[in-house]
Amino acid sequence: MKRFNVTGLCVPHKHYMVDISDKLAKIEDLIDKECYFTINRARQFGKTTTLAALERILNDQYVVASISFEGLGNESFSSAAVFINEFLELMREALQFSSAEDGYGEEWVNKNVITFSQLSRHIALMCKDKKVVLMIDEVDKASNNQVFLDFLSVLRKKFLARENGKDYTFHSVVLAGVYDIKNIKLKMMLDGKHIPANVENKVYNSPWNIAVNFRVDMSFNPNEIASMLAAYEDDHHTGMCTESISEEIYTFTSGYPFLVSRICQCIDEELNRNWTIAGVQSAVKTLINEKNTLFDDLSKNLENNEKLYRLIYDVLIVGEQRLYSAGNPTVDLASMYGIIKESNRNVIISNKVYEIIICDYFISKDEETNRQITGVLQHDVVRDGIFDMELCLSKFAEYYAEIFNEHDVKFLERHGRLLFLSYLKPLINGQGFYHIESEFTDLRRMDLVVDFGRQQFIIELKVWRGKQYLAEAYEQLCAYLDSKNIDKGYLITFDIRKKSNRTRKSEWVEVSGKSIFDVMV
Secondary structure (H helix, E strand, O other), X not given: OOEOOOOOOOOOOOEOOOOOHHHHHHHHHHHHOOOEEEEEOOOOOOHHHHHHHHHHHHOOOOEEEEEEOOOOOHHHHOOHHHHHHHHHHHHHHHHOOOOOOOOHHHHHOOOOOOOHHHHHHHHHHHHOOOOEEEEEEOHHHOOOOHHHHHHHHHHHHHHHHHHOOOOOOOOEEEEEEOOOHHHHHHHHHHOOOOOOHHHHHHHHOOOOOOOEOOOOOOOOOHHHHHHHHHHHHHHHOOOOXXXXXXXXXXXXXXXXXXXXXXXXXXXXXXXXXXXXXXXXXXXXXXXXXOOOHHHHHHHHHHHOOHHHHHHHHHHXXXXXXXXXXXXXXXXXXXXXXXXXXEEOOEEEEOOHHHHHHHHHHHHHHOHHHHOOOOOOOHHHHEEOOEEOHHHHHHHHHHHHHHHOOHHHHHHHHHHHHHHHHXXXXXXXXXXXXXEEOHHHOOOOEEEEEEEEOOEEEEEEEEEXXXXXXXXXXXXXXXXXXXXXXXXXXXXXXXXXXXXXXXXOEEEEEEEOOEEEEEEEO
């Protein structure tokens, strides 16, 4: 019986898989055109599974050598001779499972080939009468090695000579990894390694500038997610609405492959196959409370890079708009890690699950928000499983008034929203979760969606910017409530003016047919 898989390679006859035939067709077109390119995506984004699927469909018309640098230690790159021997052995092993005739793989191994010039001639000999496609997975394991850069230089030189009709080489080369070859210098800096002058020159004169841009969207869209659910439904007949479930999964994951599969796995194996909207939300709650390597890497990357930390904090919590500008090292890094994406030319967090995980991380890291919050416990605001958001916000207003003083203005203007999230989290923890609609967050407003059991609350948080923005806040909140088909909403305004001008209030108001609990703290 098939199952959902979140570890390692996904195999069609063992695992439920998304139909990625459209993506594969686009990649195959690049190979048909003899392109060299790199597939760079964040961890657990389906790169290895995609290469395996690609190998299966290419074997009919190409000789595919699919190798991986996973497990190769530094000694494999200690010299040209050692690397070349490793590479030829990997070719031999890979070609055993290709469409090439018996013995072809063995012909690749030649102990007399110990220099790159000899390797170049050997590749020409082996590729002269065959269309050989070379695919290298986990290529960034080697991207900070001089020997590997020399190898890429050989491929580049042969590619250019072939285009001029003066050499034979691989029909197409596909490199897959987290880091782009163009980001070798960045990876070295992050690894804390010294960059020799000869390597730095190769970074700026990239040996991989022959590669075409890889523009295939590797995330799963709702229709693709539905294809996996349809296959599952054919086996289990749960009666699920595959369309609505796939849309809900996409809402939280934006199609991040690991997150999609983990939510499905959770529903199937841990939630008694509750294939409903509520079931998806329960799976999200389970997911955000577990430890896994993806979330560990996310926290580690934020922890180890102050500029990255500041960028994500400013975008998600403060609401600063940042242009999604290619060439900005921090933006490029955040994108490469899969933390952000582009929306209307601005930086936003890539999916709602990441929004939740990152908010929790910021709460745990910020000492100011870890001060003891007294007087409010979960049982104060939860009765018979019903969350009293009005009481929750009223209590927050009291708490905020206690900690506010004239010297806190700058801090509260920038971190007040995090104070509220820190206050809210333990009150909903275990039974609910929240996420920030980062696409709509800016310096003036933040939209927060809180799910608690079957209840959903829409809260808009604003920093005081003058009376003229109050009507705008009501209008924005009402429009968002309409989009969620909800009649009741909540507005918190952080009034950071001097004490003599400051307003405090908590009251219900009726606006455009909506009931809004308006809290000014």
